[in-house]
Amino acid sequence: xxxxxxxxxxxxxxxxxxxxxxxxxxxxxxxxxxxxxxxxxxxxxxxxxxxxxxxxxxxxxxxxxxxxxxxxxxxxxxxxxxxxxxxxxxxxxxxxxxxxxxxxxxxxxxxxxxxxxxxxxxxxxxxxxxxxxxxxxxxxxxxxxxxxxxxxxxxxxxxxxxxxxxxxxxxxxxxxxxxxxxxxxxxxxxxxxxxxxxxxxxxxxxxxxxxxxxxxxxxxxxxxxxxxxxxxxxxxxxxxxxxxxxxxxxxxxxxxxxxxxxxxxxxxxxxxxxxxxxxxxxxxxxxxxxxxxxxxxxxxxxxxxxxxxxxxxxxxxxxxxxxxxxxxxxxxxxxxxxxxxxxxxxxxxxxxx
Amino acid sequence: xxxxxxxxxxxxxxxxxxxxxxxxxxxxxxxxxxxxxxxxxxxxxxxxxxxxxxxxxxxxxxxxxxxxxxxxxxxxxxxxxxxxxxxxxxxxxxxxxxxxxxxxxxxxxxxxxxxxxxxxxxxxxxxxxxxxxxxxxxxxxxxxxxxxxxxxxxxxxxxxxxxxxxxxxxxxxxxxxxxxxxxxxxxxxxxxxxxxxxxxxxxxxxxxxxxxxxxxxxxxxxxxxxxxxxxxxxxxxxxxxxxxxxxxxxxxxxxxxxxxxxxxxxxxxxxxxxxxxxxxxxxxxxxxxxxxxxxxxxxxxxxxxxxxxxxxxxxxxxxxxxxxxxxxxxxxxxxxxxxxxxxxxxxxxx
Numbered sequence: 001x002x003x004x005x006x007x008x009x010x011x012x013x014x015x016x017x018x019x020x021x022x023x024x025x026x027x028x029x030x031x032x033x034x035x036x037x038x039x040x041x042x043x044x045x046x047x048x049x050x051x052x053x054x055x056x057x058x059x060x061x062x063x064x065x066x067x068x069x070x071x072x073x074x075x076x077x078x079x080x081x082x083x084x085x086x087x088x089x090x091x092x093x094x095x096x097x098x099x100x101x102x103x104x105x106x107x108x109x110x111x112x113x114x115x116x117x118x119x120x121x122x123x124x125x126x127x128x129x130x131x132x133x134x135x136x137x138x139x140x141x142x143x144x145x146x147x148x149x150x151x152x153x154x155x156x157x158x159x160x161x162x163x164x165x166x167x168x169x170x171x172x173x174x175x176x177x178x179x180x181x182x183x184x185x186x187x188x189x190x191x192x193x194x195x196x197x198x199x200x201x202x203x204x205x206x207x208x209x210x211x212x213x214x215x216x217x218x219x220x221x222x223x224x225x226x227x228x229x230x231x232x233x234x235x236x237x238x239x240x241x242x243x244x245x246x247x248x249x250x251x252x253x254x255x256x257x258x259x260x261x262x263x264x265x266x267x268x269x270x271x272x273x274x275x276x277x278x279x280x281x282x283x284x285x286x287x288x289x290x291x292x293x294x295x296x297x298x299x300x301x302x303x304x305x306x307x308x309x310x311x312x313x314x315x316x317x318x319x320x321x322x323x324x325x326x327x328x329x330x331x332x333x334x335x336x337x338x339x340x341x342x343x344x345x346x347x348x349x350x351x352x353x
Numbered sequence: 354x355x356x357x358x359x360x361x362x363x364x365x366x367x368x369x370x371x372x373x374x375x376x377x378x379x380x381x382x383x384x385x386x387x388x389x390x391x392x393x394x395x396x397x398x399x400x401x402x403x404x405x406x407x408x409x410x411x412x413x414x415x416x417x418x419x420x421x422x423x424x425x426x427x428x429x430x431x432x433x434x435x436x437x438x439x440x441x442x443x444x445x446x447x448x449x450x451x452x453x454x455x456x457x458x459x460x461x462x463x464x465x466x467x468x469x470x471x472x473x474x475x476x477x478x479x480x481x482x483x484x485x486x487x488x489x490x491x492x493x494x495x496x497x498x499x500x501x502x503x504x505x506x507x508x509x510x511x512x513x514x515x516x517x518x519x520x521x522x523x524x525x526x527x528x529x530x531x532x533x534x535x536x537x538x539x540x541x542x543x544x545x546x547x548x549x550x551x552x553x554x555x556x557x558x559x560x561x562x563x564x565x566x567x568x569x570x571x572x573x574x575x576x577x578x579x580x581x582x583x584x585x586x587x588x589x590x591x592x593x594x595x596x597x598x599x600x601x602x603x604x605x606x607x608x609x610x611x612x613x614x615x616x617x618x619x620x621x622x623x624x625x626x627x628x629x630x631x632x633x634x635x636x637x638x639x640x641x642x643x644x645x646x647x648x649x650x651x652x653x654x655x656x657x658x659x660x661x662x663x664x665x666x667x668x669x670x671x672x673x674x675x676x677x678x679x680x681x682x683x684x685x686x687x688x689x690x691x692x693x694x695x696x697x698x699x700x701x702x703x
Contacts, residue, residue: 054621058525171673199670202663203677208620209612213430217667220422234620241618245540246422262618328528329619348528352471 043073043295045288046094048104053082055330060105060130060281062347063338067288073295075288084108091115101125101291103284106133109177125294129287130279131177139294142287142304146178149277149307150185153255153314156275157227160253164195165226168218170211170239171203172231178279182231182256199223204235211238212245219246226252233258236274240266259315259322262329267319276315282334283312311337326351403637403654403687407661415668425545427664432539432549433612434656437627438634439553439560440604442652443597445635446564446577448644449497449504451598454605454631456515457486458624461609463519466529466619475532479610486606487599489515494595512628519621527619539615549611556604561649573597577644634659637687658687 047064050057061077068075078094080087084107092115094102102119106112106128113134119126120137128141161167172179190196201218204211211230215238219225228243230236236257243251244266251272257263258279267274283306294300306312311334315322322333331349344350411418437454444451461482468478489511496507519527539549564570575583576593584590605624612623638655640647662683666676 052520052525055526055528169673174674174677200673200676201667201670203673205625207622207625208618209616209623210626212616212618213426213663214667216426216429217423217664220420220426221417221668222420222422223417237618238616241616245617328526329530330526330528347524348526 043101043292044076044097044099045073045101045103045291045295046076046078046097046099047288048078048087048091048094048102049080050105050107051080051082051087056279056281056332057082057105058281058347059332059335059339059349060284062343063282063335064103064284064288066338066343067285071288071292073288073292080105080107082107084111088112088115095119095122095124098122099124100295101127101139103127103129103287103291104133105129105284106131109133125291127287127291127294127300129284140290140300140302140304142283142290142306144277144279144283144306144312146181146277146279146307147184148305149314150182150256151189153275153277154186154189154229156316157229157253157255158189158193158196160273161196161227163193165197166223167196167198168215168225168228168239169198169200170214170228170230170235171200172235173205174203176206179231186229186231186256196227199225204230204232204238206232206234208234208238208241211235212241213238215239215242216246219243219248228252228254230254230256232256233260233263233276233279236276237263237266240270240272240274243272244270259333260329261324261327261331261333264315264319264323264333265325265329268323273317274319275317276319277307278312278315278333280306280312280334281332282338285338403658407658407665411661411665415665417668418665421545423664423668425542425547427660428545428550429539429547429615430664431657431660432547432553433608433615434627434630434634434660435550435553435653436556436604436608436611437631438638438652438656439557439649440601440608441631441635442638442640442647442649443560443573444504444601445632445640445642446573446644446647447594447597448577448580448642449594449597450508450632450642451493451601451605452505452508452628453489453493453511453515454601454608455624455626455628456512456519457489457602457605458609458612458627459621460485460489460515460519461606462531462613462619462623463523463527463529463621465531465535465610465613466527467523468529469532470529473532473534475534482606482610483603486602486604488602490599490602491595493602494598497598498591498594523621527621529619531613531617531619535610535614536617537614539611549615552607552611556607557649557653564649569593569596574645577646579645630659631656633684637684637691639691659684 045068049061052058052061065075076097076099078090080090087107088111091104091112095115095118102124104112104116104126109132116126116133117135117137125139128138130143132141132143172182199218201214204214211234219242228239230239236254239254251270253273255275257276259276263276266272286304286306290300290304315333324336327336327344328349328351336344341350417423440454441451464482464485465478468474468481493508493511496502497504537548539547542548543551564573572588572593575586575588576590580590609624616623634655635647635652637658638647638651640652662680666680671679
């Protein structure tokens, strides 16, 4: 047959035809190869974390990693080491790698502003996770809003106090952004309750030990408290521990905690009426999902208020529903919804029998 | 028993006169008024006069302060700071400083929490805490004495290593618990006096005896005032310094144990403020940064003053921001007044 063709077309023509067929096939293969490669290209998300400096950050990181794996994106981790000055060069390093999206857990509101704006100018998708920076030039902000979340909590507390009596208040860290937002919501409601007299015992500086010492002193003054408010989980844990150790019965209603399994345990075991908000590390799931969506060119909201999502809403009695005795005190509510038991065990969050 | 330090009296005549007085030579009989007129007595009286003055003012302005429950709480809190400050005193006396005491306290809590996570291993965990403290003190002491690393840098480095080690080991999640059997150390006691304060006062008494009545105590003061002179007087400055750092860290570990018992919850940053507070208590108590000056009673009084200040501000229900200002201002006034008295007495000596 080949000899027949050669005789019909001639050797030269046959060679030209063969070359043309081969070239067409090569071009077709190249086109098909590129398009299938584009479909399989893995997105890269740079995650500039706070760094595993405490249990909240450890859970935040673990949830972010798992979410990235589930979504099939490459997560490049940058460790902020719990310090704004150490996080800044990490953020700059992350931008230099030109990822498809950048998720930042800002430690320095002012310091991180410049790099975030630079990343945006380089057409990167930037998602701020759990804290703001001093600019609106970002793709999306995923953050709980204590200023709004504390309003119903304070209302619950003052209602429990029948809108009168003595209230023990322990603050957070002076000047800290979260503390300021907590206070905004709390004092807004307190202004409407002039018959509630506040005893401001001091600032806990987000230390359980300091909060306990301040609360113990206030309780020892002999004043009868009808309610207590602490800015953050540490303050509330310290307050609860102080009431328990002082053998006050019944312990007055306490609100303000960022819900952990530990605060829930104290409340459940000691029959304390308590209401808590959520500052969940599990929200890094939302941060990563938003970043991936944005990187894929989909539209994402400029602000996602975590406190308004049903799974991250405030917790009210009965708190037994939320307490998980099989897990350690450090576990934040919601982490077990993302991580399975073996992943929680790897984080020391499962109690051994 | 209280032998003389070889050559000290020749090399260091004026510096050690006061500490040796009353031990070797028979002091001339003096009235209390005369003794108060003496320079050093006047300086050391300040930390005692200050809390006394505060105590009188409290009767008038904050009578709730003298409630039994409040005094009990105050004593609980004083004992912790007292223990740390006593350790800091030893290091400051040899012209050092220890910024790792807070980290040692954190580590004590973590050791207790982790070792008692799956059962009661209280005794073993307590022994380990003390051994850990001794180890940290040994490292600090050797770095400062043998490698001439400035105490500030050496102990800051140790602090970073301990905090980093805790994070690496726990992955940021300590996840243990404080055993109930430990809690009576801070919560129970004799009458209103908690056991923790009894422990603190016993240690203070032993320390006072050692500093005032033993050769080792005089060596500490000698090394702090002039290491060169002490060295010429055949005192092993290395031994004295290392021992001071070891004691300091052991006391910090003990304070960590007591504070863990008091708080009763795993707070991995339990020692947070104690670095600066222990130094502040020492300074208020008349301890000099330059070394060789200060004593146990002054330091305990300084620690008590700080705790009373926080206690009164808490009871006062002032605005939390104003509380910070008042706290800082009172401390500044107290330290400034103390420095004025010290300078005047120094001038009078000339």
